[in-house]
Amino acid sequence: MPKRSDTPSTPGVPLRLDDFLCFSVYRANHTFNRLYRPLLERLGLTYPQYLAMVALWEVDDVTVGELGARLGLESSTLTPLLKRLEAQGLVARARDPNDERQVRLRLTQAGRALEAPACAVPAEMLAGADLSLEDLSRIKGEIDRLKTALERAETAAAG
Amino acid sequence: MPKRSDTPSTPGVPLRLDDFLCFSVYRANHTFNRLYRPLLERLGLTYPQYLAMVALWEVDDVTVGELGARLGLESSTLTPLLKRLEAQGLVARARDPNDERQVRLRLTQAGRALEAPACAVPAEMLAGADLSLEDLSRIKGEIDRLKTALERAETAAAG
DNA sequence: AGCGATTAAATCGTGCACGATTTAATTGGG
DNA sequence: CCCAATTAAATCGTGCACGATTTAATCGCT
Numbered sequence: 001m002p003k004r005s006d007t008p009s010t011p012g013v014p015l016r017l018d019d020f021l022c023f024s025v026y027r028a029n030h031t032f033n034r035l036y037r038p039l040l041e042r043l044g045l046t047y048p049q050y051l052a053m054v055a056l057w058e059v060d061d062v063t064v065g066e067l068g069a070r071l072g073l074e075s076s077t078l079t080p081l082l083k084r085l086e087a088q089g090l091v092a093r094a095r096d097p098n099d100e101r102q103v104r105l106r107l108t109q110a111g112r113a114l115e116a117p118a119c120a121v122p123a124e125m126l127a128g129a130d131l132s133l134e135d136l137s138r139i140k141g142e143i144d145r146l147k148t149a150l151e152r153a154e155t156a157a158a159g
Numbered sequence: 160m161p162k163r164s165d166t167p168s169t170p171g172v173p174l175r176l177d178d179f180l181c182f183s184v185y186r187a188n189h190t191f192n193r194l195y196r197p198l199l200e201r202l203g204l205t206y207p208q209y210l211a212m213v214a215l216w217e218v219d220d221v222t223v224g225e226l227g228a229r230l231g232l233e234s235s236t237l238t239p240l241l242k243r244l245e246a247q248g249l250v251a252r253a254r255d256p257n258d259e260r261q262v263r264l265r266l267t268q269a270g271r272a273l274e275a276p277a278c279a280v281p282a283e284m285l286a287g288a289d290l291s292l293e294d295l296s297r298i299k300g301e302i303d304r305l306k307t308a309l310e311r312a313e314t315a316a317a318g
Numbered sequence: 319a320g321c322g323a324t325t326a327a328a329t330c331g332t333g334c335a336c337g338a339t340t341t342a343a344t345t346g347g348g
Numbered sequence: 349c350c351c352a353a354t355t356a357a358a359t360c361g362t363g364c365a366c367g368a369t370t371t372a373a374t375c376g377c378t
Contacts, residue, residue, distance in 0.1 A: 014278075015216055015217065015274070015277065015278055015281075016213075016217055017213050017214050020210075020213070020281065021298060022191040022195070023210060024302040026188055026191070027231050027306055028184050028305055028309070029184050029187075030231055031309045031313070032181040032184055032185070032309070033335085033336090037336085037337095048365090049363095051176065054175075054176050054179070057174055058173065058174065058176055063326080063327095064327060064328095065327080075326075076365075076366065077364065077365050077366070079329085080328095080329095080363080080364085081363085084363080099326085099373075100326095100372080100373055100374085101372070101374065102373095103328095118174065122174075125312075128311070130311065130312075131305070131308050135308075136180055138301070139301045139302070143180075143298070145298075146187055147186055149289055149294075150187070150190045150288055152287070152288065152289065153285065153286065153288035153289075154190070154193070154194055196367095205332095207333085222357090224355095224357080233335075234356075234357050234358065235336065235337080235338090235359075235360085236335050236336070237357090238357065238359085239359095240334075243333080254357095258344070259342080260342070260343045260355065260357070261356060262356080262357065
């Protein structure tokens with residue numbers, strides 16, 4: 001009786017893609033990406049750029065490192081993304097005079113102005129999804145617990 | 160009282176990243192990727208390559224289009240990935256003589272031989288994660304339902 | 319004060335992912 | 349039978365993502 005979920009290795013039982021929890025997450029992530037794309041196109045943002053902007057609307061005037069910690073991204077990912085946001089006139093990047101190693105990020109007027117239209121996007125995306133608030137928050141709780149458990153395993157395995 | 164989850168747009172209430180279900184999924188996906196990476200490195204595979212191999216171990220001798228449907232990937236993503244697997248000697252790509260538009264994928268001996276060591280990977284990854292089988296399958300069920308609901312919304316919104 | 323260690327961001331190379339387009343083969347209608 | 353429409357994969361351009369490395373600034377220790 002194969003009954004798994006990213007936990008096989010019962011010898012002799014073959015791997016089945018549909019048993020992989022990681023594959024479910026992978027697909028769900030692609031689905032969100034695909035659904036957000038057309039809505040964000042109107043704002044001139046990609047999906048990761050949108051997440052970065054949401055983080056900045058919440059807490060402005062942070063360093064690249066702080067934003068990276070918030071989003072779970074490396075500077076090697078964030079720096080080019082931020083340069084694109086800067087090129088669009090949404091964010092200003094400037095070395096911190098008190099510590100020239102750091103780059104501080106500040107929203108421009110245009111960056112702040114984008115928040116209003118951006119607020120409508122998530123609801124628009126879920127329109128017609130037939131998911132109650134309870135559904136959404138329950139699923140989110142499950143996934144957050146999963147992420148926490150995985151990260152614990154990660155640090156435990158670290159050598 | 161802001162209580163959301165990818166469903167804000169209550170006017171006047173600002174967006175909060177931690178309310179975004181999509182962000183939870185985005186982070187969880189990155190976490191899986193990061194955890195799998197060192198384990199798959201030993202097999203010489205990336206995470207998407209591993210998923211493709213799992214699909215092929217399950218059903219061999221499929222077309223690029225069929226594998227793409229299984230994984231949810233476009234040919235523009237899959238073709239280069241498959242060329243890398245071919246370069247590693249794990250997969251053979253050949254035009255179908257009955258329909259030269261299609262390319263059929265077949266595991267090589269080496270490709271099939273990789274299944275045995277690959278079987279151990281998922282369990283190894285979850286070692287120390289403190290998640291029961293029930294946890295895993297419950298979470299997986301929730302995410303699969305989410306994906307289904309999102310896809311329904313997608314086709315409903317299609318114009 | 320000076321210099322090695324640390325820290326922050328940027329850079330580089332590889333690979334994933336998509337939409338739009340292209341190429342080539344098959345299908346189907348007249 | 350032929351040729352327009354369709355289909356399958358590949359190609360192209362853009363952007364995300366990471367690890368490893370580099371560059372530059374600050375810290376800390378003597």
